[in-house]
Amino acid sequence: MEPVKVGLLGLGTVGGGTANVLARNAEEIARRAGRGIQVTHAAAREFNAEGIQGLERIEITTDAFEVVNNPEVEIIVELIGGYSPAKELVMQAIENCKHVVTANKALIALHGNEIFEAAQKKGVMVAFEAAVAGGIPIIKAMREGLSANRIEWAAGIINGTGNFILTEMRDKGRDFDDVLAEAQALGYAEADPTIDVEGIDAAHKLTIIGSIAFGVPLQFEKTYTEGITRIEQQDVVYAGELGYRIKHLGVTRKTDKGIEMRVHPTLIPERRLIANVDGVMNAVLVKGDAVGPTLYYGAGAGSEPTASAVVADLVDVARALTTDPENRVPHLAFQPNELSDLPILEMDDVETAYYLRMQVSDKPGVMAKIAGIFADSGISIEAIQQKEPAEGETQVSLIMLSHTVLEKQMNEAIAEIEALECVMGPVMRIRMESLSG
Amino acid sequence: MEPVKVGLLGLGTVGGGTANVLARNAEEIARRAGRGIQVTHAAAREFNAEGIQGLERIEITTDAFEVVNNPEVEIIVELIGGYSPAKELVMQAIENCKHVVTANKALIALHGNEIFEAAQKKGVMVAFEAAVAGGIPIIKAMREGLSANRIEWAAGIINGTGNFILTEMRDKGRDFDDVLAEAQALGYAEADPTIDVEGIDAAHKLTIIGSIAFGVPLQFEKTYTEGITRIEQQDVVYAGELGYRIKHLGVTRKTDKGIEMRVHPTLIPERRLIANVDGVMNAVLVKGDAVGPTLYYGAGAGSEPTASAVVADLVDVARALTTDPENRVPHLAFQPNELSDLPILEMDDVETAYYLRMQVSDKPGVMAKIAGIFADSGISIEAIQQKEPAEGETQVSLIMLSHTVLEKQMNEAIAEIEALECVMGPVMRIRMESLSG
Numbered sequence: 001m002e003p004v005k006v007g008l009l010g011l012g013t014v015g016g017g018t019a020n021v022l023a024r025n026a027e028e029i030a031r032r033a034g035r036g037i038q039v040t041h042a043a044a045r046e047f048n049a050e051g052i053q054g055l056e057r058i059e060i061t062t063d064a065f066e067v068v069n070n071p072e073v074e075i076i077v078e079l080i081g082g083y084s085p086a087k088e089l090v091m092q093a094i095e096n097c098k099h100v101v102t103a104n105k106a107l108i109a110l111h112g113n114e115i116f117e118a119a120q121k122k123g124v125m126v127a128f129e130a131a132v133a134g135g136i137p138i139i140k141a142m143r144e145g146l147s148a149n150r151i152e153w154a155a156g157i158i159n160g161t162g163n164f165i166l167t168e169m170r171d172k173g174r175d176f177d178d179v180l181a182e183a184q185a186l187g188y189a190e191a192d193p194t195i196d197v198e199g200i201d202a203a204h205k206l207t208i209i210g211s212i213a214f215g216v217p218l219q220f221e222k223t224y225t226e227g228i229t230r231i232e233q234q235d236v237v238y239a240g241e242l243g244y245r246i247k248h249l250g251v252t253r254k255t256d257k258g259i260e261m262r263v264h265p266t267l268i269p270e271r272r273l274i275a276n277v278d279g280v281m282n283a284v285l286v287k288g289d290a291v292g293p294t295l296y297y298g299a300g301a302g303s304e305p306t307a308s309a310v311v312a313d314l315v316d317v318a319r320a321l322t323t324d325p326e327n328r329v330p331h332l333a334f335q336p337n338e339l340s341d342l343p344i345l346e347m348d349d350v351e352t353a354y355y356l357r358m359q360v361s362d363k364p365g366v367m368a369k370i371a372g373i374f375a376d377s378g379i380s381i382e383a384i385q386q387k388e389p390a391e392g393e394t395q396v397s398l399i400m401l402s403h404t405v406l407e408k409q410m411n412e413a414i415a416e417i418e419a420l421e422c423v424m425g426p427v428m429r430i431r432m433e434s435l436s437g
Numbered sequence: 438m439e440p441v442k443v444g445l446l447g448l449g450t451v452g453g454g455t456a457n458v459l460a461r462n463a464e465e466i467a468r469r470a471g472r473g474i475q476v477t478h479a480a481a482r483e484f485n486a487e488g489i490q491g492l493e494r495i496e497i498t499t500d501a502f503e504v505v506n507n508p509e510v511e512i513i514v515e516l517i518g519g520y521s522p523a524k525e526l527v528m529q530a531i532e533n534c535k536h537v538v539t540a541n542k543a544l545i546a547l548h549g550n551e552i553f554e555a556a557q558k559k560g561v562m563v564a565f566e567a568a569v570a571g572g573i574p575i576i577k578a579m580r581e582g583l584s585a586n587r588i589e590w591a592a593g594i595i596n597g598t599g600n601f602i603l604t605e606m607r608d609k610g611r612d613f614d615d616v617l618a619e620a621q622a623l624g625y626a627e628a629d630p631t632i633d634v635e636g637i638d639a640a641h642k643l644t645i646i647g648s649i650a651f652g653v654p655l656q657f658e659k660t661y662t663e664g665i666t667r668i669e670q671q672d673v674v675y676a677g678e679l680g681y682r683i684k685h686l687g688v689t690r691k692t693d694k695g696i697e698m699r700v701h702p703t704l705i706p707e708r709r710l711i712a713n714v715d716g717v718m719n720a721v722l723v724k725g726d727a728v729g730p731t732l733y734y735g736a737g738a739g740s741e742p743t744a745s746a747v748v749a750d751l752v753d754v755a756r757a758l759t760t761d762p763e764n765r766v767p768h769l770a771f772q773p774n775e776l777s778d779l780p781i782l783e784m785d786d787v788e789t790a791y792y793l794r795m796q797v798s799d800k801p802g803v804m805a806k807i808a809g810i811f812a813d814s815g816i817s818i819e820a821i822q823q824k825e826p827a828e829g830e831t832q833v834s835l836i837m838l839s840h841t842v843l844e845k846q847m848n849e850a851i852a853e854i855e856a857l858e859c860v861m862g863p864v865m866r867i868r869m870e871s872l873s874g
Contacts, residue, residue, distance in 0.1 A: 254779075
């Protein structure tokens with residue numbers, strides 16, 4: 001089957017990321033979607049040609065309307081941002097019976113009602129997962145995963161710049177202006193940071209979250225928006241002393257009187273998981289009447305995290321276009337004829353780090369003997385701690401952390417150690433995972 | 438349009454919860470699905486008739502095959518658990534061209550390949566969101582939300598009983614056996630806890646997660662499974678001293694040699710968000726090459742959390758049966774003609790708690806005056822702290838936390854306070870949210 005043909009409007013940070021993810025993971029994506037997804041056309045004024053894969057197969061123009069009006073293109077991906085000409089382009093694409101994927105939160109928050117109505121009339125899809133919380137599939141989770149629930153409220157850290165600033169203020173005792181300047185230098189904040197630090201970006205996203213939670217039309221103009229510029233270092237400190245963290249939250253809640261939609265700095269108890277979402281990361285906490293609280297965490301911005309959501313939408317559209325409704329999503333994510341025969345490894349072949357605890361005689365030379373066995377086995381030790389023996393005891397506990405090692409190798413070393421006279425009983429071993437990167 | 442007719446196999450904890458959620462949220466669910474979803478038939482030996490809503494509209498039999506063979510029923514929900522007769526019932530339902538929703542992780546992990554193949558042939562859907570991590574929509578997130586990514590690894594706390602035990606061992610310094618007995622008394626652990634504490638339940642779920650992550654057939658028999666029974670109190674303590682928590686993790690990872698599938702106790706750095714998932718809660722951390730790490734958190738078991746996932750699958754099936762593929766999921770979660778005109782509240786009408794900071798003269802009677810204004814306004818104060826003045830300063834900072842109050846009321850009280858002579862400058866106010874329940 002022919003690949004689905006995609007026209008990309010914008011080849012900047014997210015546009016470039018989208019082209020790269022589609023090119024790099026082409027095989028994996030086709031195995032999932034049941035069909036390839038190919039960028040055939042793109043519109044951009046300026047772009048970093050060296051940073052984008054597969055450019056040679058893309059027809060590039062400076063006129064975005066040319067892509068939107070090209071009869072070959074089946075799906076338009078709008079990554080220009082802002083209201084105009086993004087809106088005109090999206091409306092024209094719908095008019096031309098093309099499906100649309102967009103990451104444009106401002107566009108959806110302000111003009112979504114009109115865009116959705118036009119799409120409904122023309123029978124085309126408009127997908128916007130990337131518009132809220134970047135790579136976190138929060139729209140899918142709320143619209144589909146939580147569809148059994150009466151949503152009671154949702155609260156999110158949905159602006160990475162703001163969260164980075166508040167995290168630095170807390171962790172390093174720095175002032176707002178000082179951290180903002182660093183965030184700008186690091187590229188986390190725009191030269192004009194107003195949209196981020198005054199909460200407008202978060203309000204765009206909250207408007208969408210609220211509508212999806214409660215089934216009301218998008219009403220950005222009624223969303224209360226307050227930024228973080230007035231938060232002082234001392235407030236961060238005092239809140240901490242009282243057991244709270246200050247986060248820039250978007251909150252929407254259903255009450256007897258109506259729906260709250262508000263973005264503002266907020267004290268939250270530090271023991272909540274969401275209070276520990278730091279730096280540029282985003283998270284949304286949703287309370288449903290059946291499921292209780294659920295939380296979704298990940299990168300809320302950036303080239304490839306946002307591209308992840310854009311491409312997920314493209315796969316959704318491709319699946320809908322390609323298969324019958326009953327087989328839209330394959331049971332095991334990949335099409336049944338595309339499952340792989342990769343082997344499942346035996347534990348002997350698995351590599352992890354280890355925590356080890358052993359009882360040893362409290363005599364000179366014991367630690368050296370044990371360390372020697374590890375050295376001979378090529379296992380590096382990150383830390384050794386000897387626990388002081390209790391009064392009158394002649395045994396001590398030895399705690400060791402190893403670097404990553406093949407399980408088989410570790411088993412052999414442990415067998416040697418357990419055979420030592422100075423080691424009592426079996427060695428306690430627990431695997432370790434850093435869960436980073 | 439007629440409601441979709443559902444046959445429920447099992448009216449126990451999850452079956453009862455499913456009937457209740459469908460009855461209680463019937464209107465909300467129909468507005469989302471575009472069509473009602475009604476339990477018309479059920480099979481059960483024993484059940485708590487008083488705890489289940491809408492029983493009068495359900496035809497109940499003790500013979501599950503009767504429901505599976507009933508031509509009126511369009512979707513079978515299998516909530517019996519175990520291998521047999523669950524497998525025979527599901528296969529018969531498929532044979533009868535009925536769609537199937539199941540929460541049965543053991544069935545899917547062991548017989549999923551065969552079940553999916555049969556469903557594919559008959560053109561019916563088999564949905565199993567509830568089989569992994571209860572109410573967390575992790576299957577949807579991985580299968581659809583992360584479809585752009587090459588998954589690198591996934592790691593999850595996917596057995597609530599085990600996590601409860603390890604959390605109690607750490608928080609309260611208790612021993613394994615002691616906590617297990619309590620978990621059994623609380624109903625978190627079965628009379629025979631083997632399946633939970635030996636990691637078999639987690640291995641069922643990990644088998645499914647691994648297959649969805651990497652597109653390999655389900656291979657439960659190759660999943661390494663190690664329980665938490667040998668973890669001692671001292672290991673929990675020593676791990677803590679080194680900056681780690683011990684969690685019972687399911688880990689799957691793609692390496693050059695093949696795929697790791699393993700369930701075992703694991704030390705993880707305490708600063709990771711997932712290390713702070715405590716008690717009976719579940720969480721799955723997934724690392725994709727484009728999106729980076731994302732985390733999904735919520736209740737992994739229990740009546741209504743599991744029902745939440747079962748009903749989400751029912752909505753998925755109903756949407757596929759009801760609408761054309763292009764309009765499967767409505768843009769704002771609810772069908773366009775089902776949006777509501779609930780008002781968005783003005784901030785004056787919003788209730789929150791407050792953190793307040795003000796500069797006041799360091800003189801007797803000031804705190805009483807301020808407290809008096811709050812008392813007269815009907816605002817209760819949870820805490821007041823006076824920060825010691827710096828040497829030679831005549832002003833002090835007063836920090837107050839209020840209980841929940843209408844914003845309008847708080848604004849009026851603050852205006853009164855700011856008018857006091859003993860209060861310098863504006864009052865700093867930050868709203869507070871408990872984000873509980």
